[in-house]
Every structure is written in C-alpha cells, then in structure tokens.
Amino acid sequence: MAKPEPIMDAPIAGQSLTTEVGGRPWQQPAKYSTVEDALEFYAKKITDPAINSSLLDALEMGTPVSSVAEVIVQSSAMEGLHTIDVSILLLPVVMELIAYVADEAEIKYNMGIDTEIDQDIIPDSIIELAIKKAKDKMPEEEEEEKQEEVMELNEELPEPQPTGLMARTETEDTPMETPDAEPEATPETGSLMARRA
Numbered sequence: 001m002a003k004p005e006p007i008m009d010a011p012i013a014g015q016s017l018t019t020e021v022g023g024r025p026w027q028q029p030a031k032y033s034t035v036e037d038a039l040e041f042y043a044k045k046i047t048d049p050a051i052n053s054s055l056l057d058a059l060e061m062g063t064p065v066s067s068v069a070e071v072i073v074q075s076s077a078m079e080g081l082h083t084i085d086v087s088i089l090l091l092p093v094v095m096e097l098i099a100y101v102a103d104e105a106e107i108k109y110n111m112g113i114d115t116e117i118d119q120d121i122i123p124d125s126i127i128e129l130a131i132k133k134a135k136d137k138m139p140e141e142e143e144e145e146k147q148e149e150v151m152e153l154n155e156e157l158p159e160p161q162p163t164g165l166m167a168r169t170e171t172e173d174t175p176m177e178t179p180d181a182e183p184e185a186t187p188e189t190g191s192l193m194a195r196r197a
Contacts, residue, residue: 025080035089038082042072042090046097052105059102064112069095 022028032038046052058068073087073094082090095111102109162168 026078028080030080030082030086032082032086035086038076038086038090039093041076041081042094043097046072046094046101052101055098056102056105056107059098059107059109062110064110065095065098065102066112069098 032041046055055068059065069091073091076082077084077087099109099111
C-alpha cells in the first residue's frame with residue numbers, strides 16, 4: 001500500500017532563520033568574485049562535451065536559451081559560486097555562449113527574447129485600462145461643474161455685515177473732529193458754561 005503524502009509539505013515559517021549565520025552557501029564569500037573569473041568557469045562548463053549534451057537536448061525540445069541561462073546562473077548563485085549581481089552581469093554572456101554551442105552543433109534554438117509585437121493590434125488589457133481611466137475622470141469633471149455653480153451663487157449673495165464688539169459702525173466711519181478747532185458756543189441758559197459770560 002502506498003503511503004499517503006502530506007498535503008502541506010512546506011517548510012515551517014522562519015525555518016531559514018534557525019540555522020547559524022553563515023551556514024548556507026550563499027552566506028559565505030563567493031568562490032568567483034569577479035565577472036571574468038565566473039565567465040571562465042561557465043566557458044569551461046558549457047563547452048564541455050560531457051555536460052553540454054543535456055543542454056543541447058533541452059534546446060532541441062524548444063526550451064528558450066534565456067530560460068536555460070537563467071537556471072544555470074541562478075543555481076550557481078545559490079551554491080555560492082558567485083554573487084547575484086555577478087549573475088545579472090553574466091546572464092547575457094552566458095546566453096550568447098549557449099547560442100554559440102548550439103550553432104556549433106547545428107541545432108535550431110529559440111533565444112526567448114524574440115517576441116514580435118504587432119503594432120496594429122491593441123491588446124484588450126490596454127483598452128480596458130483606458131476605459132477605466134476615462135470613467136475615473138468623469139466624476140471629477142462633474143464635481144468641478146458643481147463647484148463653479150456654487151461659486152456663482154456665492155457671488156450673487158450680498159456680503160454679510162460684520163457684527164460684534166470689534167465691528168465698525170456707521171458713526172465710526174464719519175471723520176473725527178480735530179482738537180485744534182474750538183467748539184461753537186451754543187447759548188444755553190441752563191448750562192454752567194453759559195453763565196460764565
């Protein structure tokens with residue numbers, strides 16, 4: 001009887017943090033620290049007839065050269081042979097090296113970067129995105145029209161008069177009398193000033 005396999009056979013969260021620092025190959029100093037050293041390693045490895053037979057078989061089955069080169073370079077970075085930045089710099093060179101080996105073996109291959117784009121056909125995703133953007137802009141235009149209407153109504157309303165203790169009244173708007181001018185004497189019979197004369 002076959003033993004049932006567990007459904008969730010994945011690493012436990014945080015399991016990668018349980019090993020000692022430097023216990024993984026990519027946490028160690030790289031074996032090839034420069035692009036030139038790593039390229040020498042790949043040139044020997046890819047052009048070796050014992051190894052490149054499986055590589056050529058993969059290319060004959062239609063696997064793109066870019067995919068094969070990415071797998072080779074990334075697996076070497078995981079093994080600690082070189083750093084990730086060196087692998088990024090090496091990728092186009094390794095692709096050309098694999099293409100050279102395939103040309104020498106007279107094998108047709110696909111580089112994986114020759115995607116033809118028909119300029120006359122617009123993809124549905126771009127059309128949907130344009131429609132969505134147009135719909136998003138519609139409410140903004142309506143809001144601007146409403147704001148313009150509100151501003152027009154506000155201009156038509158009279159300005160409210162200020163009120164309160166600090167508000168100016170009509171009597172304050174009249175010019176004040178200067179202190180040099182003497183007030184005109186009004187003859188009043190009942191006042192103290194009138195009696196002086």
